[in-house]
Amino acid sequence: MLLSKYFIPVLKEAPREAEIVSHKLMLRAGMIKQQSAGIYSWLPLGLKVMRKVEQIVREEQDRAGAVEILMPTIQSADLWRESGRYEDYGKEMLRITDRHERDMLFGPTNEEMVTDIFRTHVRSYKDLPLNLYHIQWKFRDEVRPRFGVMRGREFLMKDAYSFDLDEASSRAAYYRMFVSYLRTFDRLGVKAIPMRADTGPIGGDLSHEFLILADTGESEVFCHADYMKLDVPGAGVDYDDDGLIQSIVEDWTKSYARTDEMHEEALWSNVDAAQQMNARGIEVGHIFHFGQKYSEPMGAKVTGPDGKDVPVYMGSYGIGPSRVVAALIEAGHDDNGIIWPASVAPFDVGLINLRSGDERTDGACASLYDQLTNAGFDVLYDDTDSRAGGKFALADLIGLPWQLIIGPRGLDNGEVELKNRSTGERESLNNEAAINKLMTWQSETKARFGG
RNA sequence: CGGGGCAUGGCGCAGUCUGGUAGCGCACCUGGUUUGGGACCAGGGGGUCGCAAGUUCGAAUCUUGCUGCCCCGACCA
Numbered sequence: 256m257l258l259s260k261y262f263i264p265v266l267k268e269a270p271r272e273a274e275i276v277s278h279k280l281m282l283r284a285g286m287i288k289q290q291s292a293g294i295y296s297w298l299p300l301g302l303k304v305m306r307k308v309e310q311i312v313r314e315e316q317d318r319a320g321a322v323e324i325l326m327p328t329i330q331s332a333d334l335w336r337e338s339g340r341y342e343d344y345g346k347e348m349l350r351i352t353d354r355h356e357r358d359m360l361f362g363p364t365n366e367e368m369v370t371d372i373f374r375t376h377v378r379s380y381k382d383l384p385l386n387l388y389h390i391q392w393k394f395r396d397e398v399r400p401r402f403g404v405m406r407g408r409e410f411l412m413k414d415a416y417s418f419d420l421d422e423a424s425s426r427a428a429y430y431r432m433f434v435s436y437l438r439t440f441d442r443l444g445v446k447a448i449p450m451r452a453d454t455g456p457i458g459g460d461l462s463h464e465f466l467i468l469a470d471t472g473e474s475e476v477f478c479h480a481d482y483m484k485l486d487v488p489g490a491g492v493d494y495d496d497d498g499l500i501q502s503i504v505e506d507w508t509k510s511y512a513r514t515d516e517m518h519e520e521a522l523w524s525n526v527d528a529a530q531q532m533n534a535r536g537i538e539v540g541h542i543f544h545f546g547q548k549y550s551e552p553m554g555a556k557v558t559g560p561d562g563k564d565v566p567v568y569m570g571s572y573g574i575g576p577s578r579v580v581a582a583l584i585e586a587g588h589d590d591n592g593i594i595w596p597a598s599v600a601p602f603d604v605g606l607i608n609l610r611s612g613d614e615r616t617d618g619a620c621a622s623l624y625d626q627l628t629n630a631g632f633d634v635l636y637d638d639t640d641s642r643a644g645g646k647f648a649l650a651d652l653i654g655l656p657w658q659l660i661i662g663p664r665g666l667d668n669g670e671v672e673l674k675n676r677s678t679g680e681r682e683s684l685n686n687e688a689a690i691n692k693l694m695t696w697q698s699e700t701k702a703r704f705g706g
Numbered sequence: 707c708g709g710g711g712c713a714u715g716g717c718g719c720a721g722u723c724u725g726g727u728a729g730c731g732c733a734c735c736u737g738g739u740u741u742g743g744g745a746c747c748a749g750g751g752g753g754u755c756g757c758a759a760g761u762u763c764g765a766a767u768c769u770u771g772c773u774g775c776c777c778c779g780a781c782c783a
Contacts (some may be wrong), residue, residue, distance in 0.1 A: 267732060267744075268718045272776050282717095292775065346707095347782080364783095398781065405783095412783065464783090533718065541783060576782045609742055644743040651743095662742050672742090 256602065258289045258637045262299050265649060277584035278403030280593050284653050286580075287499055293400025293408030297384055299684050300653060302581065303601040308576040308583075309390055311442045311598060312413045319435035319494050321386040326368050332358035334367040337553050349396045352518070361394040364569060366549050369416045373567070374555035383451045383557065383567070384428050388415030390576065402473075404577045405585075411577040416590040417570045420559055422546070425568035427497045429461055429544050430504045432572040436465050436540050437507065441487040442704050443579065444596025445586050447539060450512045454543065461544035463568070464514065467534030467579075469586040473537055477518050479510035480530040514538075529562050537582040550579065562572050587677075593654030594677045597696075598704035602635040604693065605650040609662030619661050619686075623671070626690060627659075632697065652674065657696070659689060 262285075269279035272289075281287045286301025300575055313323065329351070341348075341360075349361040377385065386593040390413045400408045408647065417428035433449065440447035445467045452462040466476055471568035474635055511526050513519065514536070523531070529704070545633060550566035558564050580599075587594040595601070604627060620636060626632045634653065637646050643662070650658045660672040665683060673689045674681040684692065 259750060264716090266717055270717065271712085271719095274777075289775090310734080312762095344728095365721060393783085399779095414783095476710070506729080538783065552756075573783060578783060613741095640741095640744090642745065644745085647743045649744090 256632075256635050258635060259639050261635070263649075263651065263653065264298065265579045268704055271303070272402065275402050275405070275585070276588055277405060277581040280584055280588060280652070281581065287404060289403075293397060293406070295404055295407060295409070298483055300601050304595070304599050305576055305580050306581050307356075307599040307601075308443060309411070309413070312439055312574055313390065313577060315435050315442065316388050316437040318414065318438070318490070319386075319431045320384075320390045321435075322430075323389060324342070324364050324369075324387050325389045326372075326391060328362055330359055330360055330365075330368055331361045334371055334553075335360065338370075338549050339552060340366050340367065345573075347395045347397065349394050362391075363393055363395045364412075365389070365391075365414055366416065366569075366572075367384070367553065370553045370555045370569070370610065372547045373416075373418055373569075374514060374553060377418070377555075377557060377567075378462060380557050380559045384417065384419050384424055386417040386428060386432075388413060388572070403581060404580040405473075407577065410477070410575050413574045413576060415572040416556075417572070418550075418567045420557060420565065420567065422473075422568055425546070425570060426461065427500070429570045430497070430500045431494050432542050433504050433507070433572070434492065434494070434500050435462065436542065436572075436574070437487050437503070438490070439491070439542075439574065440465060440467070440539070442598055444598050444704065446483070448476070448512050448536070449507055450476065450478070450479055450514050450536075451508075451517055451537075452514075452541065452543070453517060463508075463542055464538050465540035465542075465574075466514065467582045467586050468534050468536050469540050469582065470535060471585045472535030473615060474535065475515040475518075476513070476532075476534050476536040477515070477523055478512035478532050478534070479526055480532050482507075482512060494601065504559060536580075537585060539579050539582050540572075540574040542570065542572040544568075588654070591648070592652035595656065596704075597656050597700045600656050601631045601633075601653065602655050603697070604634045604657045604659055605655040606634050606636040607646050607650060607658055607660045608638055609643045609646070609660065611638055612664060616661050616663060616667050619666060619671070623659065623661065623686060623690075626686075627693065630690065630694060630697075632693065647673045657693060 264285040266283045269283050273279040273282050284300060285298050287295045287297055289295055322641050332341050351359040353359050392409055393412045394409050397408050400406055419425035419428050441701055447465045447467050449463040449465050452464040454462040491497060546568050547566040550569055556564040556566050584593050606620055606624055608616050610616045624634055624636050654676055658674040665671055669685055669687050670683040671686060672681055672683050
């Protein structure tokens with residue numbers, strides 16, 4: 256992509272309303288534009304990152320056996336009356352009336368709707384287990400939206416819903432999603448720790464929040480240092496092996512990990528003081544098991560092997576890709592801007608022409624651009640006639656993993672300069688060596704994050 | 707929903723107290739000189755000062771009402 260033909264409306268100064276670093280940087284890097292309180296347009300750079308997040312989430316859902324569908328944003332109030340939540344949900348639900356005076360709503364979540372799909376089409380235990388997910392915009396009319404897309408009213412959400420014949424198999428479905436989340440966040444390039452969450456009226460131990468650790472995180476977390484070195488299951492993990500999956504979950508839940516809301520000082524004091532980690536985190540995923548809460552009132556039943564009808568056992572599993580984008584910035588930035596994980600960076604390489612219009616640098620850049628593009632790199636070529644300083648500042652701001660810098664001075668020595676955004680290291684190399692270095696990185700990145 | 711704050715060109719701000727018809731930096735346009743970490747000179751375009759009433763000879767400025775946005779708290783992916 257040529258920067259001159261792209262659209263990155265950067266701001267030198269962040270608008271006053273932006274408070275936290277991710278919001279400021281998203282506005283400055285031209286990723287989003289606020290349209291109303293808690294409602295944002297996604298501009299090319301922001302959209303590109305969000306799509307990558309979405310795709311990783313999708314691949315890991317598919318791998319774990321979930322099946323993608325797409326449910327609408329607008330729902331009929333009737334379904335919600337069946338579950339009783341139309342009255343219960345309160346003002347967070349945006350209610351709409353259509354031209355026929357029918358009560359509609361902008362979906363804040365989809366339990367009712369997916370249960371309706373299930374009950375219409377599934378009758379037998381032989382069709383289970385089933386896990387349906389979709390990635391769709393949700394709307395919750397928060398009293399106080401804030402922190403940009405971190406806490407917007409409209410947000411993108413992956414929500415999966417599992418259906419099982421009984422408690423035990425439902426628990427196995429929950430474990431599969433748990434493991435899938437470990438893999439998802441690992442591929443997103445962040446450390447996310449599952450923490451015991453409030454299960455509400457249902458009780459039990461089947462609800463976890465996944466928190467990305469970031470100094471600027473909203474919640475205080477307490478966890479055992481063991482979590483820093485636990486292995487994340489590889490791409491080959493066998494989701495059909497219930498025993499294996501359960502053992503992975505056990506490894507990831509046996510040590511203490513709680514947010515301040517669930518924190519229990521008595522249990523915490525049992526953790527060796529040297530192993531106590533008091534950090535901050537951002538909630539990016541939440542999974543829970545709710546049994547027959549919706550299947551019962553909504554009549555979502557299947558016939559079991561004994562010929563009896565039973566309401567299915569369900570769980571739901573959410574990840575907010577729009578929020579994840581902001582959380583990744585909270586977890587990865589410096590004074591100059593964003594530092595994207597390799598797996599979601601909007602481009603792999605920023606190719607910087609320090610003197611656009613100069614025959615030599617133009618030629619060298621055009622050639623490198625072609626070579627890199629042909630080698631499978633997504634390259635953003637800054638071919639504009641801005642000055643060097645401005646180009647460096649832009650490249651640092653938008654946080655691409657690599658900057659390949661071509662100027663007359665280097666060309667005199669037959670060299671280009673390669674800068675690593677996260678370490679800040681720069682080195683002068685000839686073209687071939689620079690491309691080789693990038694290709695090595697590319698294959699390592701694929702091996703690490705490609706899934 | 708309680709408490710607080712803000713609203714002046716695309717962004718950041720001054721001007722409001724003490725009323726006299728709008729200004730600065732950045733960005734943008736033109737020309738020139740420049741060109742390896744946000745250049746310089748000259749010229750230029752762009753704002754019914756959030757909206758509506760009122761006071762006044764005259765309102766960005768005073769009064770009243772409304773709207774929008776932000777922050778703290780309670781609530782949440």
